[in-house]
Amino acid sequence: MGEKGEAFVTLTTNDAYVLGSLVLAESLRRVGTKRRLVVMITNEISETLKHNLHTVFDDVHVVDLLSSEDFKNLQLLGRPDLHVTFTKLHCWNLTQYSKCVFLDADTLVIQNVDDMFEREEFSAAPDSGWPDCFNSGVFVFKPNVDTYKSLLQFAATQGTFDGGDQGLLNRYFNTWPTNDIKTHLPFTYNVVSRPFYSYPSGLKAFKQNIKIVHFIGADKPWQHPYNYSSGVVTPLPDSRHDAEFLQYWWNIFIDSVQPTLNPSAEGLIGRLAALSVDNPVDSSIMPLEEIQNLDVKLKKNCEEGR
Template identity: 50%
Template sequence: MVLGQSLRNHKTSRKLVVMIGPHVSDPSRAVLHRIYDEVRLVDVLDSGDTANLAMMKRPDLGVTFTKLHCWTLTHYSKCVFMDADTLVVSNVDELFDREELSAAPDPGWPDCFNSGVFVFRPSKETYGRLLQFCTEHGSFDGGDQGVLNAFFSDWATTDINKHLPFIYNLSSVAIYTYAPAFKQFGSNAKVVHFLGNTKPWSYSYDPKARTVKGDVQAASSHPSFLLQWWTLYATFVVPMMHQEYGDTPFHSGCEEEMATAPPPPPMSSLERKQRWEQGQADYMGVDSFDNIQKKLDAFLK
């Protein structure tokens, strides 16, 4: 919702499409319909590669295979994919002048591109080849970035025009800081990417004081971007959420509402089991890898 609204605020002239899984609630879908031109329901794809995901300590990234569905958007000739944890801070329509597969270098290994933002051409043939590649070769990191870098393996060496400047995928995470470069080029940032385990929605926000609550400095080298995310969310998205949810309480993350809103009722064991069977586990919450590990440890003891 925040990503789409940031694109709208910066006057994009392009159609906006969001891909969602079946777990997204009806009120949230309604808000997405208000922001995006098209809301497309897709199946959740999971790499199931626990070994490589454990190496990165990111078991949640297996489901990022779902983004491969973007190649099925064949009613468009060219698209720009953007992860949900990105924020547009300036108009980026010029990205459509680039060709497939254009992306910015990953800050952790610059010979690989970061798959949070990339230009591509939808194609059923490419989609089929990608799925076949996943089946035959898997992913070297267990997530979508490994498989896409292996599939588009000539990105690092063939055409420099397919290397997007870092300002189109600027990492906000402290471990990737190059302070002099940020001082020189940071004001030209176009897209901020909130990499890592801790996302903007992991915090809470005080709208009156306009401050983000939590260990902001530890997770972000540029807290101003985090504040931008929350300001946009509280100003534009939360009012739409209230309209769609009506009298049904929801957790907005804004502190003044958290004090008055009752907690959501706990999910029954049967309901949780049904969600698991439908591929709708709460990967980031109660069904996270860490919680499952704790359960196993307690059982084995």
């Protein structure tokens, strides 16, 4: 099941993101990775989906929620849900592995990226919004409990400039922009799926080189309408996700993940599990109230120390 010393790691804090992590794991296997696949989860994950994760991942680790509680800065991003991304810091506690690559659950691996393990901590790709910062959706790190404790202390004293883990990690690993170009992953290792400004021409020119796609933004692939009969996903009207990348995600989901879901599940999971020849159209995204309820529940658990 891969080399014990090295692993790809992801995180999911709710059932919706389990869908992303399952597709991510399948995408890694399809490109022939030799490393172990690890997922960190919180107790918010339903028992049925925990079973799915144990089936697909080599190791499943239950971790406590960590919240930035910095809702003021998160409002600037329009993403209050990102307060739970501090939970990502638990990856430095995975000391049974010598080196890891962290991948957000809304990423998709297009080509083999095992060469990332040749990089050192802290290696990451430039953020498309502010290239002198790295994007924390993909990075190489070395698990170390001392680093974890240091990050928590840094968070308590210095905080985060964006309310989430990216602002914190950029402040902590603050020599990344200037210290060593070897820690700069090519942008093809973390390509944003939402083109803007000069982005479309670059996307066209270098698309064959893309290794990892990142579905940043509030709407995720699993929220877009899909027709089971035609096998086609329809991008949401206000979404700028590349249609080809969305289709790639859905092809993997329908082929390898959707058949394993429990049709009796509630909400989004049940609706997606019910897709079939007789019930071919999923015409609605995850309702806004479902997303808000998930966030309220996570925030409450953080406040209660759960």
